[in-house]
Amino acid sequence: MAVSKGKYIKLQGKKWSTFQLSKMIMALVLALGFFMLIALRFFSPPETSHHRLPSVRRTAFQSDGLGKRGDQWVEFISWEPRAFVYHNFLSKEECLYLISLAKPHMEKSTVVDSKTGKSVDSRVRTSSGMFLNRGQDKIISNIEKRIADFTFIPIEHGEGLQILHYEVGQKYDAHYDYFVDEYNIKKGGQRMATLLMYLSDVEEGGETVFPAAKGNFSSVPWWNELSECGKGGLSVKPKMGDALLFWSMKPDATLDPTSLHGACPVIRGNKWSCTKWMHVNKYI
Incomplete structure (x- = not known):
């Protein structure tokens, strides 16, 4: 031409x-x-989106870890604090594997003393728990990589996974995951985000509740299934394999007081969960 x-x-x-x-x-x-x-194709809303808050969806595929995960999709639940539920983040096999690793080593959970920065016993937290080493085995490494891919926070910025067990009546009163002491900040800077993975279903109770969250709490599709404690704020009901991501810091790097959260008492059943705390800097 x-x-x-x-x-x-x-x-x-x-x-x-x-x-x-x-x-x-x-x-x-x-x-x-x-x-x-x-x-x-990969981020279309789920078929039941008219019953849910805004969400994105990923087609099910063979897991990069242990077992096979079901249909995966992310559900936005709050901007204050920023919080998202990743459905089927873990496979059933991965959940059971984490529980089996933890069971022989469970001890009474502690809290961080705001003055000394050291772990101490407290009545506000009545669960039992234990820590896994970062990159402890191939399955743990795969999960940690999946967390990094989802949050865009490098693996090196995260603490080791903590496995928690709540029996009937056990709970964790409302608290912040970010630090107010200098001792813990030296290890990797401030905690900026938390990924809470549910390793079991809970028959009744055991919700993760954000009492200071802003928004319409009753808009979550699981509202009618919540306990009285769960209806005291924005709540997420535990479901095996799901993961709750929430941010303790705002996008401007200031601390977010609406990230105040707690674990409601278990009323029926048992609750197993796994926590990954992530820091601003490389965690030592």
Whole structure:
């Protein structure tokens, strides 16, 4: 195809004809359209979206860890604090594996003393728990990589996984995950986010509740299944394999007081969970 003289544009020292430019623009438009189709394919809302808050969905696929996960999708539940539920983050096999690792080593849970920064016994937390080493085995490493991919926080910024067990009547009163002492901040900077993974279903109670959250608490689709404690704020009901991500810091790096949260008492059944705390800097 002939191009008339003079119809050239000079870009970065090279002459481009109007025909060449139009071909390049068309290729970019087609590429953009392709990526939009891919995005719609993998991040379309679930079929029951008219019953739920805004969400995105991923098609089920073979897990990169132990066992096979079901249909995976992320559900936004709050902006104050920023909180999201990743459904089927863990497979059933991974949940049972974490519980089996922890069972022989469970001890009474402690809390951080705000003055000394050391762990102490407290009546506000009545569960039992234990810590796993970061990268302890291949299955743990796969889970930690999955957490990093989801949160965009490097593996090295996270503490080791903590496994927790709540029996009937056990709970954890409302508290913050961020630190107010200098001792703990030295290890990796402030805690910026928490991923709480549920390793079991709970027959009744055991919700994670945010009493200082802002918004319409009753808009969550599981509202009618909550205990009285759970209806005291924005709450998430434990479900095996689901993971709750919430941020203790705002996007401007200030601490978020609406991230105040607690574990409601278990009324019936047992509650197993796994916590990953993530820091601003590399955790030592």
